[in-house]
Amino acid sequence: MAGCNDSDSSADSESDKTIKFMHLWPEGSSAEHNRIVDEIIEEYESENEGVTIDLEVLSNEQYKDKIQVLSTSDELPDVGMTWAAGYMEPFVEGNKFASLDDVAESDELQDAFVSGTTEAFSVDGTTYGLPLELNIATVFYNKSIFDEHGLEAPETYEEFKNVVQTLDENGVPPIALGNADRWTGSLWYMYFADRIGGSDVLTSAINREGTFEDPALVQAAEEVQNLVDMNAFNDGFNGLSDQEAKSMFMNAQTAMYLIATWDLPNYTTNEEVPQEFRDSVGYFDFPTVEGNGDKDSYVGGPGVGLFVSENSDVKEEAKDFASFFAQQWGEKSVSEAGVIPATKVDAESLDLPQMYVDVLDDLNNASNITLFADVQMSPDTAEVHLNQIQALFGGEVSPEDFAKAHEEALSQEE
Numbered sequence: 001m002a003g004c005n006d007s008d009s010s011a012d013s014e015s016d017k018t019i020k021f022m023h024l025w026p027e028g029s030s031a032e033h034n035r036i037v038d039e040i041i042e043e044y045e046s047e048n049e050g051v052t053i054d055l056e057v058l059s060n061e062q063y064k065d066k067i068q069v070l071s072t073s074d075e076l077p078d079v080g081m082t083w084a085a086g087y088m089e090p091f092v093e094g095n096k097f098a099s100l101d102d103v104a105e106s107d108e109l110q111d112a113f114v115s116g117t118t119e120a121f122s123v124d125g126t127t128y129g130l131p132l133e134l135n136i137a138t139v140f141y142n143k144s145i146f147d148e149h150g151l152e153a154p155e156t157y158e159e160f161k162n163v164v165q166t167l168d169e170n171g172v173p174p175i176a177l178g179n180a181d182r183w184t185g186s187l188w189y190m191y192f193a194d195r196i197g198g199s200d201v202l203t204s205a206i207n208r209e210g211t212f213e214d215p216a217l218v219q220a221a222e223e224v225q226n227l228v229d230m231n232a233f234n235d236g237f238n239g240l241s242d243q244e245a246k247s248m249f250m251n252a253q254t255a256m257y258l259i260a261t262w263d264l265p266n267y268t269t270n271e272e273v274p275q276e277f278r279d280s281v282g283y284f285d286f287p288t289v290e291g292n293g294d295k296d297s298y299v300g301g302p303g304v305g306l307f308v309s310e311n312s313d314v315k316e317e318a319k320d321f322a323s324f325f326a327q328q329w330g331e332k333s334v335s336e337a338g339v340i341p342a343t344k345v346d347a348e349s350l351d352l353p354q355m356y357v358d359v360l361d362d363l364n365n366a367s368n369i370t371l372f373a374d375v376q377m378s379p380d381t382a383e384v385h386l387n388q389i390q391a392l393f394g395g396e397v398s399p400e401d402f403a404k405a406h407e408e409a410l411s412q413e414e
Contacts, residue, residue: 017317020077022056024063024304032337040328044321051317071096076309078318079325082129084120084302085375086382091307097128098308098315103323104130112327116369117342121305130326131342132333133303135260136362136369137187137286140267144280145172145255153284155295157195160287164232167255175227176254177237177393178245182386185393186373187258187299188227191286192220195293199368205406206376208414212406221399223289224392238394250277258286260300261359265338268353283355285362297368301375302342334360384409 021041025033034057041053056077058066063081070076076096082088091097103109104118104127114134121129141153146163149170154160167174179185193202197216204210205217227233234245234254242259249257250266250273266273267281285295306322308315330343335350340359347360374382388405391397397405 016050016052017314018052018054019079019314019318019321020054020056021321022058022063022067022077022080024058024060024081026057026059029059033333033339036329036332036336039332040325043328044324048320051321053321074311076311078309078312078314079322080307080309081132081304082121082307083304084129084131085371086378088121088128088307089123092123092128095310098310098312098319100127100130100308100319100322103127103308103319106323108323108327112330112343114342114344114363114369115366116371117302120302120369120371129305129307130322131302131305132326132329134300134340134342134363134369135262135303136298136300136340136359136366137191137258137260138283138298138359138362139256139258139286140249140263140281140283141256142249142252142254142280143282145252153282154287155284156291157287157289161230163255164227164230168231173234173248173254174232174256175234176245176249176257177233178240178242179233179238179390179393180240181242182390183372183374184242184245184258185224185389186386189220189224189389189392190299190370190373191258192223192289193217194297194299194370195286195289196220196223198292199294199297199370202370202373203376206373206410208410212403212410213400218399218403221392221402225395225399228393228395233393238390252277252280261340264340264355264359268355269338281355283358294367296362296366298362298366298370299372300369301371305342378413381406381409381413 023037025037027034041055045051045053067080071091082091113131117131117134118127121127121131146152149166151163151166154163164174177184190202193216196219197214201210201214201216205212205214234248248254267278288295306325308318308322312318326343330341330345331350333339333341334345334356335352344364345360347357374385377385384405388397388402392402
């Protein structure tokens, strides 16, 4: 009799699978995210009898620390969260993350992701992460201030410069910028690069297929300084944080603010922001420059994505769960947590503020998303880039020397 029981329990243990899953959305600080994850896990377990998800939840910094420790001892969870590009590459080079090409190219996910998102989680053409979140940078503007001065959202850079000039002449600081954080200024440079030189000119310079001394990239730096010379930004922008600049825009002290769509709740659903202000905010895509540029090409990038451990004992089950999670996350995350997902969503079918609907439509029709420059670069080169951005805005470096400094930093890595 005992032998039969042993046999039965052995059979059960062979058929039952446990998938270890770690994420970084604690109940306290990320309540809606946390609840959605629990919901997805519950659905997965109910549809996959014999599979159990063993969950561990840590805060962002705790998560990063623990993943490093687990990676060193080859004890990564079966499924976990990773950031794209530079963060992910050491794990890939150390053979810690499994290829997810088969998952990303499956019938369920093949056309599910917004253009450009899986590429950010790829190394040498192989996908190692399934993106969950996405942000694009766009120009938010105060419609009340525009109306007061007879202005409309610009489509071209000439129209944009007219907006800047009109506002400046009427004593309104045109653009909120907190460039002490430096990546904020990088957004402006990146958009000029995209519109003048095309969607691949900057990435090509970073990955060494091209050069920062490309005429389009030098001109992009010139246009940044032209805007500064036009008095386009608030006073003292190089000494202000992004948070301080945001406050200026939110208090209607400036008319425009270039920031990513993680700010959408402030202009739509955040009840702590006065309704009158939320109603006054619109947005427009970065304009074309001298007739060049595709307005469906954006600067931005994904947030976290899912990885599967290369050394997982339940790799196929882990891939199946990661696929299920990515499919379920999109619609739930936007409708229940205000997240812009990396998967395409039918915005019209959801009860969302109009601005969310418009942004989701933009994403679904995006021709390209260029990953934030400092995320594309190694940490050392990123620091050079960000310091040069601040010097460029401050008039402390010429566009030519700005380009040369990038070339020198990148050439040292070759």
